[in-house]
Amino acid sequence: MPRKTTKALVRPKLPDRKYNSEMVQRLINRVMLNGKKQLAERIVYEAIASAAKKVKNDNEIEVFDKAFKNITPFMETRSRRVGGANYQIPFEVKGQRQKHLTIMWFVQSARSKKGMPMSQRIAIEIADAYNKTGTTFKKKEDVHKMAESNRAFAHFAR
Numbered sequence: 001m002p003r004k005t006t007k008a009l010v011r012p013k014l015p016d017r018k019y020n021s022e023m024v025q026r027l028i029n030r031v032m033l034n035g036k037k038q039l040a041e042r043i044v045y046e047a048i049a050s051a052a053k054k055v056k057n058d059n060e061i062e063v064f065d066k067a068f069k070n071i072t073p074f075m076e077t078r079s080r081r082v083g084g085a086n087y088q089i090p091f092e093v094k095g096q097r098q099k100h101l102t103i104m105w106f107v108q109s110a111r112s113k114k115g116m117p118m119s120q121r122i123a124i125e126i127a128d129a130y131n132k133t134g135t136t137f138k139k140k141e142d143v144h145k146m147a148e149s150n151r152a153f154a155h156f157a158r
Contacts, residue, residue: 010096018045019061023068026099030107031118047122054127067129071136072102075147090147109135 016025024044032040051067052060077088093101110121112135128134 016041019048019064021061021064023099023103024048024061024064026103027106027122030103031122043117043119044122046119047126050119050123051126051130054123055130063130064126067126068102068106070132071106071129071140072098073140073143074098076101076143077146077150088146088150090150105136105139109139 013022013025015022016028018024028037028040028044031044048060048064052058052063055063057063073093075090076093077090079086080089081087106125106129110118110125113121113124125134125136129136
């Protein structure tokens, strides 16, 4: 007899103090280490301000939103075993997973840059994402290329 599946309870995310944005709050939470939220807030706010200056735009939250819009994935591949062979099947990325992948890739690429303070690393990543360059944007493009090249296996999707 099949089991009933229930969706996980998704608690609402409170927006951050300065910009009243849920995505900024998610970034702060992901940057935070050892429960030091005030430090993470300071790092992220400095980075957003610095990135806005780099791209010569006065509206800081607009720069942040456009940067994150540029690195948000729409397609991804998942492995599926069919008849003894594994296929990479392209799937559309929806909702929470889009935001999760975006933040995860962003912080991962910022942490991979060494030799400078975290606020500078995040500022560089935001500016690069705004200009559609950098490691996070490349990661998104690679994922999309992989999904596009495996489009022939889309009929295996459930």
